[in-house]
Amino acid sequence: MKQFLAFVRKEFYHVFRDRKTLLLLFGMPIAQIILFGFALTNEIKNTKIVICDNSNDIATRAIIDKLEVSKNFEIEQVFLNNNEIEETFKKGKVKLVIVFPPNFNHSLNHENKAQVQIIADASDPNTANTLTMYATSIIGDYHKELMAGRKIPLQIETEMRMIYNPELKGATNFVPGVMALVLFLVSVLMTSVSIVREKESGTMEVLLVSPFNAVLVVISKAIPYFFLSIINLIVILVLSVTLLDMTIKGSVILLFLESALLIITALSLGLLISNSTASQQTAMIISLMGMLLPTVLFTGFMFPLENMPLVLQVISNIIPAKWYYIIVKSIMIKGLGFSAIWKETLILMGMTLFLLIVSIKKFKVRLS
Amino acid sequence: MSDVILSNIKKTYNKGEVEAVKNVSFSVEKGELFGLIGPDGAGKTSLFRILTTLLLPDGGKASVNGFDVVKDYKTIRKKVGYMPGKFSLYQDLTVEENLTFFATVFNTSIEENYELIRDIYIQIEPFKNRRAGKLSGGMKQKLALCCALIHRPTVLFLDEPTTGVDAVSRKEFWEMLKRLKKQGITILVSTPYMDEAMLCERIALIQNGEILSINTPEKIIDGFPDQLYAIKAEKMGMVLKDIRQFENVQSCNSFGEYHHLTFKQDNKAEKQLKEWLANRNHQNVEIQAIKPTIEDCFIQLMQ
Numbered sequence: 001m002k003q004f005l006a007f008v009r010k011e012f013y014h015v016f017r018d019r020k021t022l023l024l025l026f027g028m029p030i031a032q033i034i035l036f037g038f039a040l041t042n043e044i045k046n047t048k049i050v051i052c053d054n055s056n057d058i059a060t061r062a063i064i065d066k067l068e069v070s071k072n073f074e075i076e077q078v079f080l081n082n083n084e085i086e087e088t089f090k091k092g093k094v095k096l097v098i099v100f101p102p103n104f105n106h107s108l109n110h111e112n113k114a115q116v117q118i119i120a121d122a123s124d125p126n127t128a129n130t131l132t133m134y135a136t137s138i139i140g141d142y143h144k145e146l147m148a149g150r151k152i153p154l155q156i157e158t159e160m161r162m163i164y165n166p167e168l169k170g171a172t173n174f175v176p177g178v179m180a181l182v183l184f185l186v187s188v189l190m191t192s193v194s195i196v197r198e199k200e201s202g203t204m205e206v207l208l209v210s211p212f213n214a215v216l217v218v219i220s221k222a223i224p225y226f227f228l229s230i231i232n233l234i235v236i237l238v239l240s241v242t243l244l245d246m247t248i249k250g251s252v253i254l255l256f257l258e259s260a261l262l263i264i265t266a267l268s269l270g271l272l273i274s275n276s277t278a279s280q281q282t283a284m285i286i287s288l289m290g291m292l293l294p295t296v297l298f299t300g301f302m303f304p305l306e307n308m309p310l311v312l313q314v315i316s317n318i319i320p321a322k323w324y325y326i327i328v329k330s331i332m333i334k335g336l337g338f339s340a341i342w343k344e345t346l347i348l349m350g351m352t353l354f355l356l357i358v359s360i361k362k363f364k365v366r367l368s
Numbered sequence: 369m370s371d372v373i374l375s376n377i378k379k380t381y382n383k384g385e386v387e388a389v390k391n392v393s394f395s396v397e398k399g400e401l402f403g404l405i406g407p408d409g410a411g412k413t414s415l416f417r418i419l420t421t422l423l424l425p426d427g428g429k430a431s432v433n434g435f436d437v438v439k440d441y442k443t444i445r446k447k448v449g450y451m452p453g454k455f456s457l458y459q460d461l462t463v464e465e466n467l468t469f470f471a472t473v474f475n476t477s478i479e480e481n482y483e484l485i486r487d488i489y490i491q492i493e494p495f496k497n498r499r500a501g502k503l504s505g506g507m508k509q510k511l512a513l514c515c516a517l518i519h520r521p522t523v524l525f526l527d528e529p530t531t532g533v534d535a536v537s538r539k540e541f542w543e544m545l546k547r548l549k550k551q552g553i554t555i556l557v558s559t560p561y562m563d564e565a566m567l568c569e570r571i572a573l574i575q576n577g578e579i580l581s582i583n584t585p586e587k588i589i590d591g592f593p594d595q596l597y598a599i600k601a602e603k604m605g606m607v608l609k610d611i612r613q614f615e616n617v618q619s620c621n622s623f624g625e626y627h628h629l630t631f632k633q634d635n636k637a638e639k640q641l642k643e644w645l646a647n648r649n650h651q652n653v654e655i656q657a658i659k660p661t662i663e664d665c666f667i668q669l670m671q
Binding site: 002003006007009010013014017018201202203205206207208209210211212365366367368 | 417420421422423424441442445446448450451452454455456457458459460461465468469470472473474475499515516
């Protein structure tokens with residue numbers, strides 16, 4: 001135990017005396033969360049839309065007025081046929097077209113239902129999704145007002161059409177994804193250099209010729225970084241809530257415990273990398289280049305996993321950040337409790353255990 | 369009982385392509401100050417790493433304190449002290465922190481064995497709050513020695529401890545080793561400096577992974593087969609060339625301000641050479657018979 005404490009103390013000295021790295025470790029997540037948070041925001045302002053009002057009656061004008069008031073749209077009213085609509089989309093300036101059929105108000109009053117068509121350019125699925133939502137909700141608004149004084153239920157059927165990408169799947173909130181990415185990468189990166197640094201500086205040579213315990217050495221390496229990552233987590237959460245207006249619907253304590261689990265998983269992976277490489281440079285390349293791409297690709301927050309070929313979907317299962325992303329979404333956005341995420345938690349625990357055992361087994365008791 | 373025994377130790381690198389150590393056998397007695405003398409790349413570090421259980425030999429057997437270096441590596445690691453050739457302490461830890469850390473790793477404390485390191489530690493104690501990376505070369509070596517001694521090892525392995533250290537610190541270092549020897553610690557030291565060989569009780573001359581000779585330094589010098597001469601003249605470069613053309617010369621090598629040479633037949637050779645050089649317009653030629661050094665023996669054994 002005394003030995004273990006000596007190792008941990010030594011690791012803390014290493015971490016806190018390396019000011020530049022320390023600054024980087026705290027600076028990087030902050031920069032990333034701000035960058036990702038603002039760059040990946042999905043609020044859309046002043047988008048050009050086209051309205052084809054074939055009816056031009058009280059109802060359609062009321063809806064158009066409402067659309068015009070909203071800051072999201074810049075409206076152009078023209079009459080287009082189907083081919084012309086497609087032409088406008090191809091030019092790329094217009095993202096959304098709303099088509100009112102003839103006799104909109106008439107149908108609404110006499111048949112108790114009317115139709116409106118919303119066509120969106122879904123080559124950018126997230127934008128299309130958001131714009132359609134905006135438009136639908138504005139029409140819904142009008143519908144509610146209309147209903148207020150009536151006895152007979154009226155119906156406005158909004159028909160949505162996504163062109164170019166009918167299988168529309170889009171993320172609504174990036175913060176959980178960014179959390180998974182940043183927390184995971186920073187933790188892996190930090191530990192991945194820790195053991196290999198001792199190999200490079202030669203201190204491992206001296207350390208090996210002593211009655212050390214490999215398990216203690218490996219675990220003591222992870223402890224300072226665990227605390228640093230927890231601080232990082234707090235910073236990320238505070239930034240998300242204050243700067244990015246993210247709300248945490250579920251239990252904060254649960255979110256913390258699950259995040260701690262992901263951090264341990266990432267640290268174990270870092271230790272494995274550190275134990276398997278011979279130089280700090282290799283370790284860093286593996287943990288940055290080798291981890292960044294799979295994490296971004298397979299976590300599911302940028303590219304929907306459901307759309308991927310089956311092989312890639314299977315591969316995505318080995319990415320710890322994927323499971324964490326599901327957990328964070330469930331807690332932060334859906335406000336679910338542990339009963340909803342026990343499976344993902346168990347998977348992360350299993351991965352952690354596996355990585356830790358392998359990295360301890362990989363620890364070389366001799367040189368080369 | 370010998371503290372360190374090697375028999376037919378072999379070590380290759382790059383899947384057998386490079387033979388670093390070829391069939392090396394020797395033993396070091398308890399309490400002996402034993403020197404492994406040889407140039408860079410002779411295989412000294414490989415041997416040290418095999419003995420400190422850091423590398424597995426490709427052939428042969430070796431034991432330290434009676435424990436096998438392969439099977440009982442854990443026991444050996446508890447008992448020996450090792451100081452690698454490259455300074456290998458934590459540069460970002462202070463002198464005191466380094467020492468405390470290694471003491472704790474070996475389940476002891478600075479106080480417990482302070483008496484053993486006192487003479488050395490006193491010299492670096494004024495800098496105990498300085499980071500190890502900021503120490504001078506000689507100070508670093510002293511700290512490394514303290515760390516290697518903190519658990520009172522039975523055998524101390526010092527791999528080129530004086531490389532890159534100034535002459536004064538080197539001298540001090542050897543005096544420290546002599547004092548440690550009096551404490552009964554077996555010391556195995558390697559060095560590329562031939563002049564340091566004389567400070568060891570017994571030495572092994574090693575070259576290209578092979579032991580050339582093992583004996584006390586005095587006996588190795590006595591074993592030099594020929595009479596050795598030192599020669600000095602004005603144009604040393606030209607002289608070396610000309611001497612090597614003289615038929616009776618067996619070997620001639622440059623040694624600082626002198627050339628050292630031996631003759632095939634010693635009879636009157638000195639006089640003949642002088643005349644021969646005079647004919648070639650060499651001036652101020654001095655020749656004198658000298659006692660060989662370890663380096664002379666080493667060169668002679670290499671041939």
